[in-house]
Amino acid sequence: MKTNLLPSIILTTVLLVLLCGAYPLLMWGIAKVSPNSGEGFTVETTNGKNYVNIGQTFNSDKYFWSRSSAVEYNAAGSGASNKATNNAEYLAEVEKRIEDFMTKNPEVKKEDIPVDLITASGSGLDPNISVQAAKIQIARIAKSRGIEVSRLEQLVAEQTQQPLLGILGPQKINVLELNIALDALK
Template sequence: MKTNLIPSIILTTGLVVLLCVAYPLMMWGIAKFSPNQGEGFIVEAANGKNYVNVGQSFTQDDYFWSRPSAVDYNAAGSGGSNKATTNAEYLDEVEQRIADFLVKNPTVDKHDIPVDIITASGSGLDPHISVDAARVQIARIAEHTGIPLAQLEQLVEQQTQQPLWGLFGPEKIKVIELNIALDALKK
């Protein structure tokens, strides 16, 4: 018994120290060297109002829409739907999102709708959309705001974030920052 018990206690103690003390301290230290020192990102609007940089619900016709959320944009309950792409209920939900999008964006062809504007992210809180998802909404926003198409296209280009180090990931746009910049154009 002693031959198993003592190594088990040593291994358990070592893993507790490693995983409950050393690893969290290491992650905290790395976060302190990241932008905003690991405190998360706050987006500040020109009117002084602050927004948390997680997915927000934008469904008004005069704003760029964000990705759908399986958790209704609730950061306390982050998660996806966990439904397979072959699940009938999930497919009905996506088809309804496509239909809703096409009603509000009649100039867009069904096959031109980017997947990220009709499907939720894994966390349900993704603050980004693809550049294509922003571009397909420009005609609707121009119609509802009176802002010229060229000016909206330029806004999308200005708000486009390049991949990390120019290599990793796609170009993307933070919807909250894009809509704050859009509010500034409306004035």
């Protein structure tokens, strides 16, 4: 027993120092040298109002809609629903989202709706949608705001973020920034 006790105490002490002291300090240091000093990003509007750059609720016809959120965009409780794709309750939620989307976008076929508009993100806070998810909403917004479709297509193209290093990840659009730019259109 004595031969195992001393190494166990030493290992526990070393891991305690590493995982409760050194590692958190290393992560804090990396955050401090990252953009915005690890404090997150805010988006400022032309009228000086600041928004936190996480997913936001947009459900008006005159705005691009965000991804759904299992946590109602509450950053204190980030998370997904953790329901299986064959769960009856989950399937009912997805069908309701499809129905709501098709009610507001009658020209869209059910099979053309991008998956990111009807499913929630893993964190529930994702501020981005796919380019296709933005494009499929253009007709509704153009009608609601009285803006030419071509101008909205141009706005979506301007707001499209390219993959990291040109190859890592898909193209995406930050919905908050897109809607702020939409409000700034004359």
